[in-house]
Amino acid sequence: MPTGSNEGMTTIQLDTELVTLDIEDSIATLTLNRPDARNALSLDMIAAMETALAHVESVAAEVQVVILAGTGKSFCAGMDLKAVQDDPILMGDMLRRLAAVSRRIRRLEMPTIARVQGAAIGGGCGLMVVCDFSFSHADAKLGYPEVDLGICPAVVAPFLVKRIGAGPARAMLLAGGTMSGTDGYDAGLATHLVAMEDLETETLHFAGKLAKGGAEAMRATKRWLNELDGSLDDEQLSKGAEISAELIQTDEAQARLRTLFQR
Amino acid sequence: MNDLVALDFDAGTATITLADQNRRNALSTVMFDALEAAIATVETNDATKVLRLRAEGSAFCAGFDLRAMAEEGMLPEFLNRLGGLCRRLRELHAVVVMEVQGPAIAGGCALVSAGDIVHASPDATFGYPVHRLGISPAVSLPTLMGGAGFGAARRLALSGQLVDARTARHLGLVHRLASDREALALAVDESCRRLASFDATCVRETKRYLNHLDLTDREEGxxxxxxxxxxxxRLPEADRRLRAAYDSMRARTGR
Known part of the structure; x- marks a missing residue:
C-alpha cells in the first residue's frame, strides 16, 4: 500500500500506547502494540483493549467491522504471567479480566475479524477464536499449550467449543501443544487461510465486503447467533474463568510456573 | 476380570485392551464383565492420568453380541451396561484416549464417542447400523451429541450408515487420523506420554469443565x-428382528 494514502483514516487518540485504534471506511482496526513482549496480555494491556473497545462501542453506529490485529512478529503470546509471577491472586484476576474482555469482543454489535500474522498462543488463541472470523497463514503458530504448563484452559474453553465443536475442543484442550496455521485451519481455529504476504490485503478486502452488507441484518444475525450458542450466558463464561483462576493459585500450579519462569 | 480384556499400568497410563478378536471384540456378557472390572480398577487408581482403550484384531468392537441378544434376551441389560460404561468413561478422572484400528460399530461406536481424544487409522469405520435389528442407538447420544455435535449425531444415529475414518474426523468424532495402523500405535504412544506428564489436577478440572460445557455432566441426560x-x-419387534438376523448369520457362517 502506498504511504500517505491515509486520507479518510482516523487514528483515535487513546491514553495508552499498548493498543492502537484506527478507523477507516467504517472499518476499525484494534492493534495490540507491545511487540517487544510478543503482545502478551498484561493487566495494562487488557485495560488498554477495554479502552479501545469502549471507544468502538461509543461510535458503534459508524463502525461496520472490527479487525483485531497485532504489531510485530506475534499476534499475541498469551497471558503475561511472568510479569506477576510473585502474585498468584493477581494471576487469577488477570484470567477473570481476560474472560471479561473476550466476552466484550464477542458482544460487539458488528462482526469481528482476527488478523493473525504470527503466534496466537493460549489466551492469544482465545482472542483469535472469540472473533467471528480469523484470518491466518500457513506458518502461524496456534494453540492452547496451557495443560503443558499446568494451567487449566477453562477460561478459553467456551469460545473454542463454540468455534470448533465440543468434541474437537475437548481433544485439543486436553492434549495441549501448538500447531501450524495450516493445521489450525484444518482444525477450524482459523476460518480463512491466506498467503502471509496477502494477509493484510485479504483481511481488509473481506472486511470491506462485510461492511457493504446490510448493517442491521448483520447485527441482528450476530446477536441471534450469540444467543443461540450461549455467548450471552454470563454464568457459564464466568465459571470457566473461576476454575482457571482457582487452579492457577494452587501450590502445584505455582511450582510449575516458577520452574517455567526460571528457564 | 477374564482373558477377554487385558489391563496394564505403565507410568500414569492405564491400557485396556479388548482381546476377543475371534468375535471382533463384541460386547457379550463376559466382555462387559471384564470391561467393567477393568474400568473399576482404573477408577480407584489415583495415579492413573490417562486411560488408553485399544483392541486386538481386525475390529475395534463390533457392538453387542448377536447370539446373546437373540437367544438370551440380553438386549435391555446390554443397553444398560453400555450406557453405564459411557458415563463412567466420561466421569473418569483420567483422560480417555481411544485407539481405533478397525470398525467401531454400534456399541463400539458408543464407546468411542465417550472418549476424550480419539485417534483412528484409515481402516477404522464408525456408525450405528442397528435400526434393522430393531435397536435404537439412543444410548450413545449424550456423548455423541456432546462431542460430534447435533448435526453429526443426527446423521450417524438416524442413517444407519457406516462412515470411514476421514469422514468421522470431518464430523468431529475422530480427532487424530494416522496414516496406518503402525503410525496409529506410535501416535497414541506419544499422546499418552504427553498427557501423563501433565499436572493431574489441571487436566481433571479441565475435563470436568468440558463435561459441563457439553452437558455430559448431567445424569438425567x-x-x-x-x-x-x-x-x-423390550418391544416384540426387536426380538423378531434379532432372531431373524441371528438365524441369517448362522446360515451364512454355518455356525
Whole structure:
C-alpha cells in the first residue's frame, strides 16, 4: 500500500500506547502494540483493549467491522504471567479480566475479524477464536499449550467449543501443544487461510465486503447467533474463568510456573 | 476380570485392551464383565492420568453380541451396561484416549464417542447400523451429541450408515487420523506420554469443565436417553428382528 494514502483514516487518540485504534471506511482496526513482549496480555494491556473497545462501542453506529490485529512478529503470546509471577491472586484476576474482555469482543454489535500474522498462543488463541472470523497463514503458530504448563484452559474453553465443536475442543484442550496455521485451519481455529504476504490485503478486502452488507441484518444475525450458542450466558463464561483462576493459585500450579519462569 | 480384556499400568497410563478378536471384540456378557472390572480398577487408581482403550484384531468392537441378544434376551441389560460404561468413561478422572484400528460399530461406536481424544487409522469405520435389528442407538447420544455435535449425531444415529475414518474426523468424532495402523500405535504412544506428564489436577478440572460445557455432566441426560433405547428393546419387534438376523448369520457362517 502506498504511504500517505491515509486520507479518510482516523487514528483515535487513546491514553495508552499498548493498543492502537484506527478507523477507516467504517472499518476499525484494534492493534495490540507491545511487540517487544510478543503482545502478551498484561493487566495494562487488557485495560488498554477495554479502552479501545469502549471507544468502538461509543461510535458503534459508524463502525461496520472490527479487525483485531497485532504489531510485530506475534499476534499475541498469551497471558503475561511472568510479569506477576510473585502474585498468584493477581494471576487469577488477570484470567477473570481476560474472560471479561473476550466476552466484550464477542458482544460487539458488528462482526469481528482476527488478523493473525504470527503466534496466537493460549489466551492469544482465545482472542483469535472469540472473533467471528480469523484470518491466518500457513506458518502461524496456534494453540492452547496451557495443560503443558499446568494451567487449566477453562477460561478459553467456551469460545473454542463454540468455534470448533465440543468434541474437537475437548481433544485439543486436553492434549495441549501448538500447531501450524495450516493445521489450525484444518482444525477450524482459523476460518480463512491466506498467503502471509496477502494477509493484510485479504483481511481488509473481506472486511470491506462485510461492511457493504446490510448493517442491521448483520447485527441482528450476530446477536441471534450469540444467543443461540450461549455467548450471552454470563454464568457459564464466568465459571470457566473461576476454575482457571482457582487452579492457577494452587501450590502445584505455582511450582510449575516458577520452574517455567526460571528457564 | 477374564482373558477377554487385558489391563496394564505403565507410568500414569492405564491400557485396556479388548482381546476377543475371534468375535471382533463384541460386547457379550463376559466382555462387559471384564470391561467393567477393568474400568473399576482404573477408577480407584489415583495415579492413573490417562486411560488408553485399544483392541486386538481386525475390529475395534463390533457392538453387542448377536447370539446373546437373540437367544438370551440380553438386549435391555446390554443397553444398560453400555450406557453405564459411557458415563463412567466420561466421569473418569483420567483422560480417555481411544485407539481405533478397525470398525467401531454400534456399541463400539458408543464407546468411542465417550472418549476424550480419539485417534483412528484409515481402516477404522464408525456408525450405528442397528435400526434393522430393531435397536435404537439412543444410548450413545449424550456423548455423541456432546462431542460430534447435533448435526453429526443426527446423521450417524438416524442413517444407519457406516462412515470411514476421514469422514468421522470431518464430523468431529475422530480427532487424530494416522496414516496406518503402525503410525496409529506410535501416535497414541506419544499422546499418552504427553498427557501423563501433565499436572493431574489441571487436566481433571479441565475435563470436568468440558463435561459441563457439553452437558455430559448431567445424569438425567444419560438416564432419559437410556430409557429411550431400553423401551424399544423390550418391544416384540426387536426380538423378531434379532432372531431373524441371528438365524441369517448362522446360515451364512454355518455356525
Amino acid at each position: 444419560f438416564d432419559s436417553t437410556l430409557d429411550a433405547s431400553v423401551k424399544t428393546a
